[in-house]
Each structure stands twice: as structure tokens, then as C-alpha cells.
Amino acid sequence: MNEQNINIDLKRINPYFGAAISVDCVVFGFDGTELKVLLMRCNMEPYVGLWSLIGDLLRVNEDLEGAAKRILKRRTGLDNVFMEQTKAFGSVDRHPLGRVITIAYYSLVKISEYELSNAPEYREAHWHNISEITELAFDHRDILDECLNLLRKHVKEAPVGFNLLPPKFTLPQLQNLYETILGKSLDKRNFRKKILKMKILKDIGETQQNVSHRPGKLYSFDEKRYESLRKDGFIFDLN
Amino acid sequence: MNEQNINIDLKRINPYFGAAISVDCVVFGFDGTELKVLLMRCNMEPYVGLWSLIGDLLRVNEDLEGAAKRILKRRTGLDNVFMEQTKAFGSVDRHPLGRVITIAYYSLVKISEYELSNAPEYREAHWHNISEITELAFDHRDILDECLNLLRKHVKEAPVGFNLLPPKFTLPQLQNLYETILGKSLDKRNFRKKILKMKILKDIGETQQNVSHRPGKLYSFDEKRYESLRKDGFIFDLN
Numbered sequence: 001m002n003e004q005n006i007n008i009d010l011k012r013i014n015p016y017f018g019a020a021i022s023v024d025c026v027v028f029g030f031d032g033t034e035l036k037v038l039l040m041r042c043n044m045e046p047y048v049g050l051w052s053l054i055g056d057l058l059r060v061n062e063d064l065e066g067a068a069k070r071i072l073k074r075r076t077g078l079d080n081v082f083m084e085q086t087k088a089f090g091s092v093d094r095h096p097l098g099r100v101i102t103i104a105y106y107s108l109v110k111i112s113e114y115e116l117s118n119a120p121e122y123r124e125a126h127w128h129n130i131s132e133i134t135e136l137a138f139d140h141r142d143i144l145d146e147c148l149n150l151l152r153k154h155v156k157e158a159p160v161g162f163n164l165l166p167p168k169f170t171l172p173q174l175q176n177l178y179e180t181i182l183g184k185s186l187d188k189r190n191f192r193k194k195i196l197k198m199k200i201l202k203d204i205g206e207t208q209q210n211v212s213h214r215p216g217k218l219y220s221f222d223e224k225r226y227e228s229l230r231k232d233g234f235i236f237d238l239n
Numbered sequence: 240m241n242e243q244n245i246n247i248d249l250k251r252i253n254p255y256f257g258a259a260i261s262v263d264c265v266v267f268g269f270d271g272t273e274l275k276v277l278l279m280r281c282n283m284e285p286y287v288g289l290w291s292l293i294g295d296l297l298r299v300n301e302d303l304e305g306a307a308k309r310i311l312k313r314r315t316g317l318d319n320v321f322m323e324q325t326k327a328f329g330s331v332d333r334h335p336l337g338r339v340i341t342i343a344y345y346s347l348v349k350i351s352e353y354e355l356s357n358a359p360e361y362r363e364a365h366w367h368n369i370s371e372i373t374e375l376a377f378d379h380r381d382i383l384d385e386c387l388n389l390l391r392k393h394v395k396e397a398p399v400g401f402n403l404l405p406p407k408f409t410l411p412q413l414q415n416l417y418e419t420i421l422g423k424s425l426d427k428r429n430f431r432k433k434i435l436k437m438k439i440l441k442d443i444g445e446t447q448q449n450v451s452h453r454p455g456k457l458y459s460f461d462e463k464r465y466e467s468l469r470k471d472g473f474i475f476d477l478n
């Protein structure tokens with residue numbers, strides 16, 4: 001390409017290079033009863049005071065996944081958690097600062113394992129019951145809904161839900177998680193049959209301690225076994 | 240927000256507003272034998288002469304889906320086709336003009352229904368057998384692979400594959416499509432049983448014309464019935 005060509009090209013394309021990219025993380029957690037999402041206080045007009053997803057602008061020198069990890073870690077302290085890109089959102093007027101396309105990620109987190117307030121860029125982040133959320137800043141309500149739909153799909157076709165449970169859990173706890181995410185009750189016998197038939201749970205030979213009801217058997221997710229089954233064509237299916 | 244605050248904010252964020260967004264469409268087609276993708280000649284250094292996906296930069300005043308439709312129509316003439324957002328790709332050095340994050344869409348097209356060369360911004364677009372593609376411009380090989388993986392997943396969980404077939408087809412043609420997409424042979428009896436059990440195919444009471452083998456019964460996809468079943472909780476499943 002000679003110099004003239006470069007100039008012509010740059011003149012043609014320059015107006016296109018005025019956008020910013022952001023990453024917004026929808027962080028799901030489960031406290032045994034409610035499905036929750038982690039939100040922080042928005043400090044940008046006209047949304048000051050509203051809650052928003054955990055997000056920030058992409059830096060010049062980082063890729064999307066790197067940005068998602070950096071933002072989550074700096075804002076909340078969460079590190080090394082399940083994270084998956086969901087979708088890009090790019091309505092023309094979605095951001096007050098200018099054209100900002102955001103790439104949404106969703107994360108699944110064991111709530112009790114983290115102390116949020118220790119993060120270096122922590123901004124009043126709290127767990128909110130999803131069922132109680134109404135308004136959010138920007139188009140974050142749409143992003144949350146889209147990620148929630150994806151989560152509902154994923155928990156039926158992959159063993160991602162275990163990221164929301166403690167390492168040891170009972171079958172009623174697992175069923176309760178699924179019922180909470182899917183928003184409907186499931187037949188107990190049928191659920192047990194389906195999940196046990198896949199042979200991806202390990203009976204760890206322990207029972208619950210200090211519970212008022214009859215203590216349940218504790219299981220863990222056997223990830224090694226799942227990966228080995230998967231190589232042989234096994235398909236996780238809770239549909 | 241007072242004026243000083245605005246200035247400080249803009250100074251802080253300005254360096255972030257130097258990116259461009261593009262949309263790249265992975266357009267799949269099926270000619271009865273091979274799974275194909277529509278590619279156009281790249282005219283940008285250092286990729287001049289290589290093939291690329293159907294793409295262009297996002298304009299200031301359009302949203303992502305609008306851009307995807309505009310680009311596909313102007314470049315190829317394809318209009319009103321199945322289209323779904325796949326993923327954002329944003330490696331730091333993926334584009335020679337600067338920071339360009341691209342949003343990938345995939346489309347499914349009945350090849351025979353379109354005359355590509357009539358498009359206003361047509362640039363030597365051709366159908367390529369996916370099995371024969373090696374190098375592509377930019378990171379388009381990665382994008383193609385990601386969309387192909389998604390297609391393989393989608394055809395098993397939703398009736399999207401019918402978008403690649405003529406409106407009337409035989410069961411062997413349908414099986415052939417699935418085998419080509421999935422890259423493996425399927426048991427004929429099992430495939431028929433699964434697909435017929437879902438009751439989403441309509442026997443249209445015709446058979447093939449002008450074929451050298453025994454003419455097969457022709458079916459069509461009963462979209463209305465599928466949508467009504469779906470409302471009642473029916474799940475398409477060819478796993």
C-alpha cells in the first residue's frame with residue numbers, strides 16, 4: 001500500500017474509530033434459597049445511585065476475556081471463577097458517554113468463598129435477590145435477563161450449576177438449586193433418577209451435620225469422571 | 240454533574256474512545272452434498288487476495304443487528320435470512336487498521352434461492368466447501384470454526400437446519416444434511432425414529448420426481464406446529 005492509499009483509507013475509516021468497548025459481568029450466586037446477582041452502585045449521570053452490573057471500559061492493550069477477568073477481580077476480588085461470554089449489546093443510545101458497545105459475560109460463584117470489600121476498586125458491591133430487582137442502570141436489566149435465560153439453558157445441558165454450590169451437597173440441595181434457577185418445581189424421583197443415571201456425582205460417604213431434619217447424604221461433583229465420560233461422547237442432559 | 244467533573248471524566252475516558260466495531264457474517268449453505276460458507280475477496284493489506292467472511296465496519300447510527308442485516312444485504316443480496324449473534328472477537332492485534340472488535344453472526348441460507356452478484360457492494364463472493372478451506376484473512380478462520388461449533392450444537396437442539404434445505408425434502412436428504420454438519424454418519428433407523436417422533440414434519444403427499452433411484456416421500460418442516468408444541472413445553476432434541 002503506498003502513502004496515498006493509506007491516506008485515502010484512513011480518511012474513509014476514521015469516523016468509525018470513535019467507539020469504546022466495555023465489559024459487563026453478570027455474577028450469579030446462590031445462598032441455598034435465592035438466586036442472586038452481584039451489583040455495584042453506579043456513579044454516572046443520569047444513573048447515579050442506581051445499581052449496575054460489574055463493568056468497566058476495555059483498555060487499549062487488553063483482550064475481551066482479559067478485561068472481564070481484570071474488571072471482576074479489581075471491582076469485587078473474585079478471581080478464577082466460571083466465566084463465559086454471553087452476547088454483545090450495541091444499541092445506539094445505550095450509554096451517556098458516547099457509542100459504547102458492551103460485551104456481557106456471566107459468572108457463577110460460591111457466595112460464601114469471597115470477601116467482596118477487599119477489592120482495590122470496590123464500589124459498594126452487594127448480592128441482590130434477582131426476584132426483587134426492578135430498575136438497573138443503562139440497559140443492564142436486558143443484559144441480566146439475557147444472561148439468566150442462558151443460565152437456564154446451560155444448567156440443563158452442562159454441569160455448570162455445581163459452580164454455585166458448596167463442594168459437598170445433598171440431592172435436595174441440588175434439586176433446590178435447579179428449581180430456583182428454572183423457576184419451577186421438579187419431580188423429586190425423576191430429578192434424582194436423571195442426575196444419578198449420569199454417574200457424575202460421587203457419594204463421599206458423609207452425611208450432613210447439625211441439621212434439624214434427618215441428615216442427608218453428601219455428594220460432590222466428579223469433574224474428572226465427567227471429563228472422561230465426555231471424551232467418550234457422553235452428553236449431560238437434564239431436559 | 241458540574242462542568243469540572245465533566246472535564247475530568249472526559250479526560251479520563253477519552254483514550255478509550257478510539258476503537259471501531261465490525262460485524263462479520265458466517266453464511267452457511269448446503270448444496271445437497273457439501274456444507275459451504277460464503278466468502279468474499281479481501282482488499283486490505285496484508286490480506287489482499289485472501290478470502291474473508293462477509294463483513295464491514297459498524298456505522299455510528301446503527302445497532303449491531305441492523306448492521307449485520309445491512310452488510311449481508313449490500314454485499315451479497317441476502318435478505319430476510321436466519322441470523323444469530325455468535326460471539327465477540329477482540330484480540331488486541333486482530334486488525335491492521337487499529338483496534339477493531341468484531342461481532343460475529345451466523346446465517347443459514349438456501350443456496351439456490353439467491354443471485355449473489357446482484358448486490359450493490361458485491362465483491363466477488365463465492366460459496367466455498369468448508370472442508371477445503373485453509374487460510375482466511377484476519378482471524379476469520381477462528382470465527383468460522385466457532386460458528387461451525389455453534390451450528391453443530393444448534394442443529395441438535397433447535398429446528399434451524401431446515402433453513403439450509405429446500406422447502407420440500409426427503410428423510411435421506413435431511414439425514415444427509417445432519418451427517419454433513421456433524422461430520423459423522425448416523426444410524427438411519429434411529430435418526431428417522433427420533434425426527435418422526437417429534438411430529439414436526441408434514442408428509443405433503445408427494446414423492447420425488449426425476450430421480451434415478453426409488454423416489455422418496457417428500458416432507459416439509461411444520462413450523463406452525465413446532466411453535467405450538469413449543470409453547471406447551473416441547474423440546475426439540477436430536478442428541
